[in-house]
Amino acid sequence: MGVYVAVRGWLxxxxxxxxxVQEIISSHADDHYSSGWSTPRxxxxxxxxxxxxxxxxxxxxxxxMNQIREIARVPASDDDGDLIRGLFLASHEVDGTTEWQVRxxxxxxxxxxxxHQYLGE
Numbered sequence: 001m002g003v004y005v006a007v008r009g010w011l012x013x014x015x016x017x018x019x020x021v022q023e024i025i026s027s028h029a030d031d032h033y034s035s036g037w038s039t040p041r042x043x044x045x046x047x048x049x050x051x052x053x054x055x056x057x058x059x060x061x062x063x064x065m066n067q068i069r070e071i072a073r074v075p076a077s078d079d080d081g082d083l084i085r086g087l088f089l090a091s092h093e094v095d096g097t098t099e100w101q102v103r104x105x106x107x108x109x110x111x112x113x114x115x116h117q118y119l120g121e
Contacts (some may be wrong), residue, residue: 003093009053013074089116098110098117
């Protein structure tokens with residue numbers, strides 16, 4: 001059967017960055033796990049959000065993390081200098097839950113706080 005990882009989270013960006021993020025996601029499309037990406041039907045106010053939620057095989061983790069790393073490197077699109085930010089929780093069937101922070105142009109992975117353990121049960 002394989003080992004699965006439940007990945008769920010979001011990214012925050014501006015409208016210009018969102019267009020670039022969607023291009024990155026399209027360039028990695030696999031007709032299966034890429035269906036886990038979604039956006040709101042309509043943007044509300046100034047921040048654009050994009051969400052990911054899917055149970056993926058452990059073997060697909062690099063595929064997803066490489067996308068997120070590429071997305072994290074998208075430059076600021078205006079003078080305020082805001083980079084893309086986000087947070088994901090990944091609950092691995094064997095190794096437990098990790099937190100993926102998208103900040104400062106990078107994907108930072110660390111063990112998740114114990115208060116999130118219920119999500120992996």
